[in-house]
Amino acid sequence: KGPYDYLIVGAGLFGAVFACRMKAAGKKVLVVERRDTRGGNLYCDRIAGINVHSYGAHIFHTSDKEVWDFVNRFAEFNRYTNSPLAYYRGKLYNLPFNMNTFYSLWGVTTPQQACVRIEEQRRAAAVAEPRNLEEQALSLVGRDIYEAFIKGYTEKQWGRPCTELPAFIIKRLPLRFTFDNNYFNDRYQGIPIGGYNVLIDGLLDGIEVRLGMDFFEHRSRLEALADKILYTGSVDRYFDYCFGRLEYRTLRFETEVLECGNYQGNAVVNYTDAAIPYTRIIEHRHFDGSGPESRTVITREYPSEYRDGDEPYYPINDVRNEAMYEKYKMLADADSNTLFGGRLAEYKYYDMHQIVRKALDLSKREL
Ligand code: FAD
Structure with a gap:
């Protein structure tokens, strides 16, 4: 027509x-x-x-x-x-959850030792039917991993306690028993x-x-x-x-130019403490090596409640x-x-x- x-x-x-x-x-x-x-x-x-x-x-x-x-x-x-990092209580850990993470968390050096730790913690959680996200995570990975990497981060992401979030948000929490920090399996x-x-x-x-x-x-x-x-x-x-x-969740981005060539040594660092209000700092130059030696650009990511006019990022x-x-x-x-x-x-x-x-x-x- x-x-x-x-x-x-x-x-x-x-x-x-x-x-x-x-x-x-x-x-x-x-x-x-x-x-x-x-x-x-x-x-x-x-x-x-x-x-x-x-x-x-x-x-x-x-x-x-x-x-x-x-x-x-x-x-x-x-x-x-x-290969993102997680910052928790002043220490850095490798993600996704793999042997490097387990080594930093517990000092275990073999996959067998790591498996035993996780199994002990899953059993201690004693969750038969998870009724919320917290119980779901505890039943999948146990308390240490949940508290260090999941609880604070997820509560910031969704703006409510894990005990009030539905279990289905986390279907699986892949654990890798090799020293491999590559986040994606693709x-x-x-x-x-x-x-x-x-x-x-x-x-x-x-x-x-x-x-x-x-x-x-x-x-x-x-x-x-x-x-x-x-x-x-x-x-x-x-x-x-x-x-x-x-309904959606949205994000607020705070971008800053810093007078140094390398701020955090990695593109993505997750902040998993509940007390730190942002969930991630992105240092963009590490994605593609672009930029001068003397300056860098970082972005802090703050999850927030969606209001009319905001960018709709994550469907609920x-x-x-x-x-x-x-x-x-x-x-x-x-x-x-x-x-x-x-x-x-x-x-x-x-x-x-x-x-x-x-x-x-x-x-x-x-x-
Ligand atoms: P959009 O990119 O949203 O495009 C839709 C376009 O339509 C927009 O430009 C909008 O302005 C326009 N539009 C809407 N309404 C109108 C209108 N009325 N009139 C005219 N134009 C209109 N994916 C990955 O694979 N890897 C990642 O690492 C990754 N990271 C992400 C991080 C974040 C924070 C988010 C939110 C998403 C991420 N994604 C990632 C997903 C990725 O952003 C999406 O897959 C992709 O943007 C979807 O493309 P789209 O065209 O569907 O939507």
Whole structure:
């Protein structure tokens, strides 16, 4: 009906991958984005010569070769390996939970000794049916690991005591009985050299993108421009919040330029004490080695209660919100003219590789 085959609402990763595939197949696409930047939450700012992950640390990891090959067509990835540290009561520990962590925590030197410790603590916790997150964690890993690394961090993340959080938030707590600090088990991992903007610019190359344009402020005019819409914004907003507002947790980022070349020696340090109000400090230069020798940029991450106008970061997939989302999903499924995709439209936390996979699959179905 209009000059475009597809109107794509949102220039985040989902919208960018879908736009790229459709354009490659000869379709005419228009992308509208309400922010003044492209890439959604992957967007990187450049501060003091350093690529700064503006919406939180982003590490690409996947075992899906097609996804990996696809993103590597648009950006070269470095060999960054995520090996975060945990700071607890003045000491540093390696994450994820592995032999290095157990050695620092208990002085154990063999996997057998570590297994015995954990089994003793799990038995001492004597939890048959976990009724909350605390009991769930105690039954999985025992008291020492729970108190040092899970309790304070999780309570800051969710803003309530672990005894009041549902057990389902933690399904598994993987324990590794090797001296391996690589956080992800995936085959491929890295950060685009030059930052995520390189990847997004590559995906959106030659595609018309209108920045600073909120779909809802120009809805009827935009709808008339294209045969079909891909919508990657919030699903409750699309349907005028007719069943209520879906809930999220949000984050506040405090970014600082420091007059030293290396502040913490690692990209990610988690702060697991309840008394320290932030959950993580990210030192951006360690993601890709960008930046001068004399300065560095760090970001403290403070989880907080979501209010209207905040960035919706983490969906709260409890029973009430899931039931509300299911109702929105029924409306979305019945709308044959609009496709819904991405973390906001599907009210689900997705890692980047999952977003790429979903957007590739959707474009294949459309073609
Ligand atoms: P978004 O990036 O949110 O894009 C949606 C876009 O739509 C946005 O640009 C938005 O402005 C736009 N939009 C919304 N409404 C409208 C409207 N009405 N009109 C116009 N435009 C609109 N994944 C990993 O794989 N590794 C990580 O290490 C990792 N770390 C993360 C850390 C944090 C703190 C968070 C929150 C997420 C992390 N992720 C990570 C997940 C990653 O951010 C997502 O997979 C990805 O951003 C989802 O892309 P998307 O396109 O669905 O959503």
